Amino acid sequence: MTKRYVGSLLVGVLIGVVVGVFLGWEQYPVEYTNSPLSALAPYYQDEYTLMVAEGYQYDQDINAALERLQPLGKPNVFDYIQDLTERYISQSNVPAIPVMVALSEAVGRLTPIMEIYRMTPVPSPTPMVSQ
Amino acid sequence: MRAGGGGLSWFALILGVAIGIGAGLFYTWEIDPIIEHNTAPWQLGKAAREDYVVAVALSYAHNRDLTLAFNRLLALKPEQNVWQLVADVACERVKTGKTVSNSDIRVIRALEQLYRPQGASGCADGLYPTPAPLVFVTPIPSPTATPTLPPPPTKTPTPSSVAIVSPPVLPTPTPAVGERFIVTRTQSFCDPNVDGVIEVRVYDEAGEGIPGVPVTVLWSGSETERFYTGLQPERGLEYADFQMTPGRTYTVTIPGLVSAPPQVEAAPCRAELDGEMVTVTTSYWVNFQQRAR
Missing domain, CATH: 1.20.5 (Single alpha-helices involved in coiled-coils or other helix-helix interfaces)
Structure with missing residues (x-):
């Protein structure tokens, strides 16, 4: 029993x-509902980095851009920027490439594969006080 | 209680299953939960959500893609309107003193550029207005009349009476529904003789002016005015204009516009008039063109 x-x-x-x-x-x-940016899924981390790169185009402040990437917790954020840029190039992610290349260039990671995607600087026009 | 001849006690079996499930859940939820590695934006904590919203606003300040910004904000699954979420983030940053550096100020401006035109508001409204854009004027070469010799008199006799038939007046083309337009120029200028005017021009693919295009101007969230191109033929069939009220921000759009509608601000600017510097309201050139199919 x-x-x-x-x-x-x-x-x-x-x-x-x-x-x-x-x-x-x-x-x-x-x-989890109180997560840090470092816990984001890789897709969203890439998306966030792209947004930061676009923000860099807006304010041209590389220090602020790097500060915004810090919460992702990457061991080497420069390597990460370069890797993501080269990945976007290999995936032909056309809208993302120029801004990521600009960010890579700003951190000194402009590799030969990125060269052709550099944005051509536009000559600034001459300001005129009045017409 | 016993199973019919199977040698199992049903009571003990069910009790065991209950204990086992409890133990299994305790182990998987408390002792060894799944490592967090696939978090979605809606699971972010407060600080990370703020960073994410700031990134969305800065991205929008660069690409002006409102739909993309909306979808990115929607990923946060906010409990309120997504634009109000942006307004609240701007307010929070002002309250917590994140307005020290130039970068901080630009962030507040980017956030405001995103939420205010969508009707949201917060305590950061208007605290850091975007400065009036610099006036960059590209001189447009005026057409120079080329002197030509008068045509030699022809030897062909002219009939004494010739019926002069004027060409038939063709109906003016108006863009059909479904035409796709893009913004090709949004440029400010400061002219004491043109005080706070939006000069709109609408062209077709070939660069010819299109009359009869309804142009809508929106401001203050709900106010609109519609006017049409071609009503001042001396300025060109493509032309229409609108007088702004100083201090307001206006959005200009036409039917079939596929790019982001331009926003212009009736900000003060300084210009020279009769040797003196006077303050007038910034004016704008806004051009739309049919996109090549």
């Missing part, structure tokens, strides 16, 4: 643990 009871309990626990682990890791894993 006791043997049967204990045996049934053990079998039940075994089944329960398997089910519980499946639920806890696969079906209903822990969802």
Whole structure:
């Protein structure tokens, strides 16, 4: 009687643990809601970096751009910028390439593959006080 | 309670399953949860959300793609209107003193450029107005009349009476629904004789002026005025203008516009009139052109 009871309990626990682990890791894993930028999925990290690169085009402040990239927690942010730029080039992500190349150039990571995507500087017109 | 001849106690089995599930969930949620590596923007904490919104605003300040900015903000799954979220971030940055450096000021301006035209507002409204743009004028060469010799008198006799038939007046072309236009020029100028005027010109693919195009100007969130090109033929069939009120920001658009509608600000500027510097309101040239198919 006791043997049967204990045996049934053990079998039940075994089944329960398997089910519980499946639920806890696969079906209903822990969802974090107070995450840092460094925990973002790679896609969103790339998207964030692209936005920072576009922001650099707006304000031309490379220090501010690098500061904005710090929360991503990359060990070497210059390497990361270069890698992402070269990845966008290899993926022909046309809209993203020029701004990322400009950011790479600003941090001194303009590689030969990026050269042809550099934005051509536009000569500034002569200001006139009045017409 | 016992299973019919199977040698199992159903009670013990169910109790065991319950204990096992509890233990399994405790282990997977508390002791060894899945390592966080695939977080979406909506899961970001407050500081990270602020960084993300700032990046969206700076990106928008560069590319002026409102739809893209909206979709990026939507990824944050905000509890309120996405534009109000941007306004709140700007307000929070002002309150917490993140307005020290030039970069901080530009961030506030970028945030404001994103949320204010969409009707949102916050405590950062108008604190750091965008300075009036510098006036860069590209001199347009005026056509020089080339002297030509008068044509020699022809020897062909002219009929004494010739019926002069004027060419038929063709209906003026107006853009059909579905035409796609882009903004080709948005440029400010400071002219004491043209005080706060938006000069709109609409061209077709070949660069010919299109009359009869309805131009809509929006301001203050809900005010609009519509006027048409070609009503001042002495200025060209493509031409229409609008008188601005100083201090307001206007959005100019036409039907079929596929690029972001330009925004202009009736900001004060200084210009020379009869040897004296006077303050007038900035005027703008805004050109639209049909996009090549």
